[in-house]
Amino acid sequence: xxxxxxxxxxxxxxxxxxxSLNCSYTVSGLRGLFWYRxxxxxxxxxxxxxxxxxEEKEKERLKATLTKKESFLHITAPKPExxxxxxxxxxxxxxxxxxxxxxxxxxxxxx
Amino acid sequence: xxxxxxxxxxxxxxxxxxxxxxxxxxxxxxAMYWYKQKAKKPPELMFVYSYEKLSINESVPSRFxxxxxxxxxxxxxxxxxxxxxxxxxxxxxxxxxPYWGRGTDTQYFGxxxxxxxx
Numbered sequence: 001x002x003x004x005x006x007x008x009x010x011x012x013x014x015x016x017x018x019x020s021l022n023c024s025y026t027v028s029g030l031r032g033l034f035w036y037r038x039x040x041x042x043x044x045x046x047x048x049x050x051x052x053x054x055e056e057k058e059k060e061r062l063k064a065t066l067t068k069k070e071s072f073l074h075i076t077a078p079k080p081e082x083x084x085x086x087x088x089x090x091x092x093x094x095x096x097x098x099x100x101x102x103x104x105x106x107x108x109x110x111x
Numbered sequence: 112x113x114x115x116x117x118x119x120x121x122x123x124x125x126x127x128x129x130x131x132x133x134x135x136x137x138x139x140x141x142a143m144y145w146y147k148q149k150a151k152k153p154p155e156l157m158f159v160y161s162y163e164k165l166s167i168n169e170s171v172p173s174r175f176x177x178x179x180x181x182x183x184x185x186x187x188x189x190x191x192x193x194x195x196x197x198x199x200x201x202x203x204x205x206x207x208x209p210y211w212g213r214g215t216d217t218q219y220f221g222x223x224x225x226x227x228x229x
Contacts, residue, residue, distance in 0.1 A: 031216075032216075032217075034217065034218075036220070041199065041223070041225060042222050042223060043115075043117075043199075043201050043203075043220035043221050043222045043223045044154070044201075044220045045220070046217060046218075046219055046220070049217050087153055089153075091216070096159075096167075097142055097144075097159065097205055097207070097216050097218065098156060098159075098167070099156070099218065101153030101154060102153065103152070103153060104151075104153060
């Protein structure tokens with residue numbers, strides 16, 4: 001059975017204090033790994049898709065990386081507006097478009 | 112443009128009411144999804160439509176009835192709901208239908224409808 005575990009559950013940072021969020025996964029045949037950002041009461045906003053180990057993608061202060069067992073979302077010099085819940089999800093080769101989500105990491109960036 | 116729209120934003124209904132949620136996308140996507148999300152939990156898949164046909168029903172109670180009138184529109188009809196059905200209902204769409212083949216398929220989510228059942 002596919003499993004996705006995100007850590008930490010919650011993270012508090014000071015503005016400008018860089019850190020990383022972790023997403024560990026167990027899936028037989030990875031089709032893709034996705035990162036979403038979700039603000040309270042709103043739908044998840046797509047950030048990145050990673051397809052294969054070694055791949056990296058960047059967007060503003062965010063950088064996502066992928067290995068065969070985990071993905072990291074690195075946040076460089078975060079700002080208060082980066083505060084949100086970050087969701088990781090995997091898509092398995094034989095499960096079509098079905099996503100298996102982690103429980104998310106709630107990030108708070110204090111000014 | 113990767114926009115999925117949902118109406119209404121908020122809905123309050125009694126257990127005997129009948130209401131509908133609406134979702135629209137104009138990206139030419141051929142798969143559309145309904146998810147339910149409770150507080151501090153990830154989204155849970157409810158239904159998947161592929162080429163306007165229901166392809167996945169995750170054993171959802173019959174008080175939830177999905178409908179896909181055309182390739183851009185998705186509805187969720189609600190009847191005789193329970194208070195525990197209160198949640199954020201999310202619509203999503205993706206370019207390819209499920210089981211398309213190799214290659215991944217990104218889902219884009221709408222803003223959600225906050226449903227409260229009294």
